[in-house]
Amino acid sequence: MAAEIINGKDLAQELRMSLKDEVTELKQKGINPHLTVVLVGDNPASRSYVKGKEKAAAEVGISSSVIELPATTSEEELLDQIHKLNEDSVVNGILVQLPLPKHISEQKVIDTINPNKDVDGFHPINVGKMMLGEDTFLPCTPYGIITMLKSRNINIEGKHAVIIGRSNIVGKPVGQLLLNENATVTYCHSRTANLRELTSKADILIVAIGRPNAITADDIKEGAVVIDVGINRLETGKLTGDVDFNSAVEKASYITPVPKGVGPMTIAMLLKNTVKAAKGLENR
Numbered sequence: 329m330a331a332e333i334i335n336g337k338d339l340a341q342e343l344r345m346s347l348k349d350e351v352t353e354l355k356q357k358g359i360n361p362h363l364t365v366v367l368v369g370d371n372p373a374s375r376s377y378v379k380g381k382e383k384a385a386a387e388v389g390i391s392s393s394v395i396e397l398p399a400t401t402s403e404e405e406l407l408d409q410i411h412k413l414n415e416d417s418v419v420n421g422i423l424v425q426l427p428l429p430k431h432i433s434e435q436k437v438i439d440t441i442n443p444n445k446d447v448d449g450f451h452p453i454n455v456g457k458m459m460l461g462e463d464t465f466l467p468c469t470p471y472g473i474i475t476m477l478k479s480r481n482i483n484i485e486g487k488h489a490v491i492i493g494r495s496n497i498v499g500k501p502v503g504q505l506l507l508n509e510n511a512t513v514t515y516c517h518s519r520t521a522n523l524r525e526l527t528s529k530a531d532i533l534i535v536a537i538g539r540p541n542a543i544t545a546d547d548i549k550e551g552a553v554v555i556d557v558g559i560n561r562l563e564t565g566k567l568t569g570d571v572d573f574n575s576a577v578e579k580a581s582y583i584t585p586v587p588k589g590v591g592p593m594t595i596a597m598l599l600k601n602t603v604k605a606a607k608g609l610e611n612r
């Protein structure tokens with residue numbers, strides 16, 4: 329039987345509607361959530377994501393601004409800009425769009441963001457808190473994935489989750505969040521021997537590689553839950569994931585499509601984190 333498709337676009341829309349109500353209430357208390365996105369250079373993909381983020385923020389009543397800096401911006405100039413945003417009381421959330429130009433250290437930039445405004449959840453303090461299971465900003469893509477699983481009441485506890493990819497923004501944190509939910513977690517990457525042997529044991533398979541159709545029905549177990557994080561722009565201009573959807577959909581129990589899967593959920597969770605950041609001020 330074909331898998332149930334988890335539509336991230338629809339789920340993200342529902343989340344935005346409930347966030348909108350929450351933002352309306354906050355505004356009545358004089359709290360106006362604001363997100364600032366910093367974009368360095370003119371990568372067309374980055375520009376398109378940033379547009380998506382602005383549109384989604386506007387829809388829920390979150391004001392946003394985009395600071396566009398030329399590709400030639402020095403690391404020092406970027407760090408100065410971040411210090412300014414850290415001190416600006418209007419700004420609740422700061423997102424520095426990645427990747428950054430090669431001459432800028434991404435880690436140095438992330439380390440400079442005030443952890444209380446780090447709506448990406450990338451700051452070492454927030455990564456540490458996530459690891460300890462403490463309340464913090466969860467990284468948006470992993471948080472979106474967990475939310476998708478929970479939306480279908482998919483049981484995580486005791487399940488074998490296999491993650492392909494070990495980046496700091498997707499692979500590592502999604503494994504940690506699944507571990508926090510009592511899954512048994514296996515991480516795979518480019519040096520993994522016998523990848524198929526591992527993926528075919530997965531109850532929950534998370535694919536975050538960045539290569540179109542890298543995973544097919546032959547790699548997955550009958551009835552597996554398959555989450556496709558990949559975003560690949562083909563020469564035709566079409567977007568596609570890392571999973572061969574047409575074959576995998578016949579074997580999986582649940583599957584996420586690309587587009588309309590994890591991507592829109594990432595943005596919804598960013599908005600959720602921005603509201604959380606704004607609410608934090610209430611308690612000070």
Ligand SMILES: NC(=O)C1=CN([C@@H]2O[C@H](COP(=O)(O)OP(=O)(O)OC[C@H]3O[C@@H](n4cnc5c(N)ncnc54)[C@H](OP(=O)(O)O)[C@@H]3O)[C@@H](O)[C@H]2O)C=CC1
Nearest residue numbers: 493494495498517518519536537538557558559590591594
């Ligand atoms: N939907 C969304 O919201 C988001 C989507 N993405 C997309 O997800 C994908 C992954 O992103 P990101 O984590 O940043 O990517 P990275 O390029 O940082 O990481 C890719 C990972 O895949 C591993 N890998 C590469 N080739 C293979 C292979 N043949 N077999 C097994 N593992 C392999 C790499 O291993 P190694 O570490 O050994 O090099 C690495 O760990 C991209 O398509 C990206 O566009 C990213 C962020 C958000």
Ligand SMILES: Nc1nc(=O)c2c([nH]1)NC[C@@H]1CN(c3ccc(C(=O)N[C@@H](CCC(=O)O)C(=O)O)cc3)C=[N+]21
Nearest residue numbers: 376377424425426427448468559587588589591592594
């Ligand atoms: N600091 C930082 N934080 C990020 O969260 C971050 C980042 N940098 N750099 C790049 C990646 C990638 N990413 C996506 C977000 C939304 C979609 C998305 O909404 N995709 C739509 C399609 C949009 C389209 O058609 O172009 C979909 O999958 O349906 C995709 C990818 C966030 N990232």
